[in-house]
Amino acid sequence: MNEIRKVALIGGGVIGGGWTARLIENGMDVSVFDPDPEAERKLNAVLAGADRAYAKLTMAPHPKKGAVSFAPSIAEAVADARLVIESVPERLDLKHRVFAEIEAANSTAVIASSTSGIMPTELQAELEYPGRLIVAHPFNPVYLLPLVELVAGKDTDARHIEWAKEFYSAIGMRPLVCRVEIEGFIxxxxxxxxxxxxxxxxxxxxxxxxxxxxxxxxxxxxxxxxxxxxxxxxxxxxxxxxxxxxxxxxxxxxxxxxxxxxxxxxxxxxxxxxxxxxxxxxxDLGPRDLEHIRDDNLIAIMQALKVNGWGAGQVLAAYEKALFDRGAPAPAADLSQPIRTLERQVPPDWTDYNNHMNEARYLQCFADATDAFMRIIGADADYIAAGRSYFTVETHIRHLNEVKALEPIYTATQVIEGKGKKMRLFHEMRHADGRLLATGEHMLIHVSLESRAACEPAREILSKLEEIAALHARLTPPDGVGRAIGMRG
Structure with missing residues (x-):
């Protein structure tokens, strides 16, 4: 997936809008062409609903959101794109005209049709390069439902189907390859x-x-x-x-x-x-109301299935793991300074009736910052899957300032202690403008997930932790370190 930076989207309706939302959430820029004069308004409505849904779907860090642009022509939309997604109405003659314009401007991109039933062999019949056309049929809402049916025509190059399986899996979907080309698919x-x-x-x-x-x-x-x-x-x-x-x-x-x-x-x-x-x-429920209800219910169902490790919940869990691993900050060039471990905007549903982030979400941010630091020293998802991790045993949070929905925040992490089984971290949460919002001090103990008892970390984990702890020991102790409620300092 990493080689895809730009995707062209031909047709920005309900399905095209859903594709756009899923793609930009995964860090890709999308260039949209749609001749409807209302296309931009309609697409923005879909994107607003998707933003609302993604804020609830997962707390995993997403990559920096991709940009959406509207192109005045198909040729300009598809220029330099590695992937072109076609989501125009289900008329074969219209799709053929669209494909002809795509080919005139781009002869190398994979063309993925969102058709819900037209045979890919019919779609590619008039293409000069038919081997690059596949069907990638999604389900509404595309930004939430993981299923995508992949169908090859008689002239489709099989390597494009294999590529598509990896690509759609990487953006949180469950590819289902149709063994037989059949009308309506499965x-x-x-x-x-x-x-x-x-x-x-x-x-x-x-x-x-x-x-x-x-x-x-x-x-x-x-x-x-x-x-x-x-x-x-x-x-x-x-x-x-x-x-x-x-x-x-x-x-x-x-x-x-x-x-x-x-x-x-x-x-x-x-x-x-x-x-x-x-x-x-x-x-009295309008389309947007029903979409919000539908999305909330789908999220709740998928989260429940994730807890049980079943069905669409497995897909969500795998996607979250990949997001956490990809979202781990790269090792700082200068480990002698507090390490930035979290950057995000405050989601709207993290706020109370005053539109301020509620106190539970401060802990959420500090927990995410701790997870990010664990990945920096190598205690990542694979390490945890192998049976070892750090458990938080004590936490102290100071709430120092307010922050509102959609405002940017970041967390800088300083190691106070890192030796043996112990890891003691001090997080400072700041607004992007530099204001200190909160501090969180956390003591963690390394444990065996099999015995649930304390144990020594792997040598390479402990070595990295001790390296950073030694560098941070030279820093001035942060304000508030070691405090308990009611204590000064």
Whole structure:
């Protein structure tokens, strides 16, 4: 992923906006072309929602956010881009025209179509360089949902699919390579089957739109969030698994329960009935309100799955690990001075009713600064996975000044003690303008994660810690070091 610095985005609607948000959050610049005069306003609305979601999704440090620019033409958007993402409406003739303009200006970039069902072989049929076209079909909201279906056409160069697997994994996604090129790919075929049957149930007055959604949201939808159809039914078969399930319920598949091979006629009256029911179901909630609710629920589900190490939670956990590792500050050129271990803006949801960062988030920042320092001395995620880490045993925080949402802050870390099993750190949190906001003093003990008992660090870890501790011992002790509540100094 590191070789990608600029991505061109053709089509800045809901999907294009979602791609833009995910890409800039991962430090890439995005050049957008969209002829809609309202494109910039619409895209900014999506980016605002994504900012809100990312502030809640993970506390891992993101790279410096990429920049978004709007190009006046496709040619200018794709110039020098290594990746071009196409997200224009689902019309083959339009996509062919777009591809022709891309090729006229850029003959080397990988072209990734966001199409939800057009065969990549059809898409690449008129390309001069068809081998570089792939399908990378995402799911809305693209900035949160990890699934991306990768599909090759008959002329696609296989190395581009392999590259795409690495690229999309690195930006927090779960690539699913479709083994066979088929209309609608995999996920949309499953979704369409359910939607088709739902339309029939509406047409036949069996249920309302709200009742149909309740039938999924309060039952199978909760299972599907962490187990797909096959594993769900495998579990439903009890000890006999899927074999027992098919023996018991397989004959039902021949019953005329569904109308999956047919579709109700979409008359004006039927379309109006469905639209009116969906409007009524939404009540006073507008599209932005519903997006915020959807995003908050998705984040909560993925965070819960992360705790259990399952499904989309595994993808989020792997992405967070990569962000923490990539976000670790490079060793300072001068280790004899306090080391900058954290830089960030205060997320809006870190504040209280006064719009000031609440006290729990000061501890969050100091904990993140400690993690960053641990990575500097080599106690990174791999070291922890191998069974050793530092545990905080005592903390003292002084709250000295206020900071508001979206204001920039940083933390400088000084080693007070670093020998044997002990590591004592003193963090100063400052506003970007230099104001001292808080200090945090932390005593940590090195432990074995297997026995949960104190133990000696690895030699290379201790050596680096002692090196920095010796340099910092020459510094003036920071104001407030060693204090407890009520003590002066």
């Amino acid at each position: 996920s949309d075929r499953l979704q369409e089957a359910l939607w088709r049957e739902a339309l029939w149930l509406l047409k036949d007055k069996v249920a309302t739109a709200e009742e149909l959604d309740a039938a999924i949201a309060y039952g199978p939808g909760l299972r599907w969030a962490q187990m797909g159809t096959m594993q769900t039914f495998h579990l439903a078969g009890g000890e006999g698994g899927m074999r027992a399930m098919l023996a018991m319920f397989g004959p039902c598949l021949k019953w005329p329960w569904t109308k999956l091979t047919d579709v109700p006629e979409l008359t004006d009256g039927f379309v109006e009935m469905v639209g009116a029911q969906c409007d009524a179901q939404s009540g």
